[in-house]
Amino acid sequence: MKRRAQQTPLLPREHDQPTRCTLCEREVMQTTRHHLIPRSEGGLEVVDLCVPCHKTLHSFFSNRTLLDELHTVDALRQEPEIVRYLSWIRKQPDRVIRVARRKDKR
C-alpha cells in the first residue's frame, strides 16, 4: 500500500549529545522538527520535538487544528489531551515509544 507523501516529515535527526524536547522536556538523542505553522501557510517557527511528541501531535490533531488553535508551545502545553499525554511521557525513558493512531482525530 502506497502512502501519500507526508506534509511534515518525521525524519529524526541524530544528536551526539542529548537534546531536550521542547514539549515534554525529556532529554533524547533524536529530535524532529515541527513547524508550529505549516510551511504551506508560510510558517517559519520550528520547534525540536522528540519522536513520540511529534507523532502524538499529528495523531491527535489535524493540521488545521494545529494551525488554528495550537500554533504555540504554550497552547500545546495547555491542551487537555496533551497535558494527559505529557504526564505519561515524562515518566518514559528515551526509547522507541509506540503512539497509537487515533480515530477521533480532530
Ligand SMILES: [Zn+2]
Ligand atoms: Zn517530547
Ligand SMILES: [Zn+2]
Ligand atoms: Zn509536525
